[in-house]
Amino acid sequence: MPDPTPTPAANASSSTPHAATVEFDHVTKTYDPRAAKAGAPGAVNDLSLSIPAGRICVLVGPSGCGKTTSLKMVNRLIEPTKGRILLDGVDVATRDVTELRRGIGYVIQQTGLFPHQTIEDNVATVPRLLGWPKARQKERAQELLGVVGLDPSRYARRYPAQLSGGERQRVGVARALAADPPVMLMDEPFGAVDPIVRERLQNEFLRLQEQLAKTILFVTHDIDEAIKLGDVVAVFRDGGIVEQFAPPAEILAAPASEFVARFVGADRGLKRLSLTRVNDVELGHAPTARAGDGAADARERTRRNELPYLLLLDAEDRPIGWVDEARLPAEGQLGDRLVSATSPLLDRRTTLKDALSMLLDADVQIGVVVDRRGAYRGIITVEQIAGFTRETAREAQVRADAATG
Numbered sequence: 001m002p003d004p005t006p007t008p009a010a011n012a013s014s015s016t017p018h019a020a021t022v023e024f025d026h027v028t029k030t031y032d033p034r035a036a037k038a039g040a041p042g043a044v045n046d047l048s049l050s051i052p053a054g055r056i057c058v059l060v061g062p063s064g065c066g067k068t069t070s071l072k073m074v075n076r077l078i079e080p081t082k083g084r085i086l087l088d089g090v091d092v093a094t095r096d097v098t099e100l101r102r103g104i105g106y107v108i109q110q111t112g113l114f115p116h117q118t119i120e121d122n123v124a125t126v127p128r129l130l131g132w133p134k135a136r137q138k139e140r141a142q143e144l145l146g147v148v149g150l151d152p153s154r155y156a157r158r159y160p161a162q163l164s165g166g167e168r169q170r171v172g173v174a175r176a177l178a179a180d181p182p183v184m185l186m187d188e189p190f191g192a193v194d195p196i197v198r199e200r201l202q203n204e205f206l207r208l209q210e211q212l213a214k215t216i217l218f219v220t221h222d223i224d225e226a227i228k229l230g231d232v233v234a235v236f237r238d239g240g241i242v243e244q245f246a247p248p249a250e251i252l253a254a255p256a257s258e259f260v261a262r263f264v265g266a267d268r269g270l271k272r273l274s275l276t277r278v279n280d281v282e283l284g285h286a287p288t289a290r291a292g293d294g295a296a297d298a299r300e301r302t303r304r305n306e307l308p309y310l311l312l313l314d315a316e317d318r319p320i321g322w323v324d325e326a327r328l329p330a331e332g333q334l335g336d337r338l339v340s341a342t343s344p345l346l347d348r349r350t351t352l353k354d355a356l357s358m359l360l361d362a363d364v365q366i367g368v369v370v371d372r373r374g375a376y377r378g379i380i381t382v383e384q385i386a387g388f389t390r391e392t393a394r395e396a397q398v399r400a401d402a403a404t405g
């Protein structure tokens with residue numbers, strides 16, 4: 001068995017807190033005390049982190065830098081050599097181990113499903129340990145399989161070997177959630193799947209967290225995953241030393257050291273765009289008119305505007321397309337046949353990275369932003385996106401400088 005302690009967790013009574021703060025207070029772990037005396041660095045050195053309740057903290061760094069060790073000290077699979085870990089202000093060392101682990105869901109690095117148990121029994125591991133009635137165990141297992149997107153009627157009776165790697169990882173997540181623990185430790189939960197499945201699992205995970213709002217310590221060595229999932233990110237280097245602990249936008253805009261800069265990569269400007277949504281940018285405006293409006297006035301307004309196009313809208317204000325200024329007639333009414341180009345429609349949730357890549361491919365490099373009903377809200381241009389990133393980089397640098405004094 002890869003791990004003897006899968007996720008004991010509290011029963012899902014309403015008194016269970018749904019999130020807790022997690023704090024590392026000068027935590028050091030040296031596996032080999034003799035090497036440590038000789039001056040070798042430990043697996044984790046003087047780690048201090050404070051993670052607010054209900055947030056995702058991603059621990060990211062190269063292999064062997066102490067990520068798994070840090071996680072395992074939270075549920076006391078490993079005891080620190082020095083320092084304390086506090087859950088909601090209480091030192092975990094003072095708590096009964098079994099009771100402590102009931103409140104901590106744990107997804108281990110290689111899923112660690114029990115091969116001779118069905119998927120349903122795997123998911124119900126903790127409820128079974130807690131002695132829940134059979135029917136309630138089953139019900140909970142089925143519910144959670146649904147939550148992680150595995151149809152219970154298809155998966156519940158199968159065995160782990162009959163699932164794909166990505167499906168097994170979802171079962172691992174379902175098992176960790178089984179008793180609704182306020183804290184989740186997730187060690188590379190999406191490590192073993194291809195990029196497309198990984199992306200889907202990440203999106204589902206974020207959606208799930210919107211409802212669950214648990215405190216999650218999430219380990220990865222993939223910086224893109226860290227940026228996408230973390231509310232805060234701790235960038236580790238060898239010897240369990242944190243080089244930077246900050247929200248992803250700040251790490252990208254103002255890496256605290258050479259190491260962090262290299263780790264986040266030369267494309268950090270582009271990565272930052274994936275953190276910002278159209279919603280966060282002040283939109284520009286194009287001259288607009290509705291099909292059927294008088295051409296003379298529309299032409300006059302377009303002339304006065306710096307854009308050489310007019311955006312034609314339908315009766316519900318939904319964009320039809322761009323009319324070239326040169327093609328606007330001096331009189332008569334505007335109609336669809338004047339439209340010579342369209343450009344990508346964006347909504348408030350589109351990331352600037354997606355917006356930019358759509359714009360670079362479009363006939364007219366102006367993104368048209370629409371609301372939920374598809375009605376015109378404003379425009380966004382490549383220049384605006386570039387300006388926005390320059391501005392936020394400056395702001396983040398100022399904040400980082402202020403923080404380091």
Ligand SMILES: Nc1ncnc2c1ncn2[C@@H]1O[C@H](COP(=O)(O)OP(=O)(O)OP(=O)(O)O)[C@@H](O)[C@H]1O
Nearest residue numbers: 031032043061062063064065066067068069070221
């Ligand atoms: N039980 C152990 N005894 C001795 N050394 C250990 C033990 N477990 C881990 N280590 C060492 O401690 C360091 C940190 O290991 P850890 O498993 O925390 O790394 P990690 O960041 O999770 O790496 P990976 O990304 O490869 O999973 C490594 O140098 C590892 O060899």
Ligand SMILES: [Mg+2]
Nearest residue numbers: 067068069109
């Ligand atoms: Mg590890």
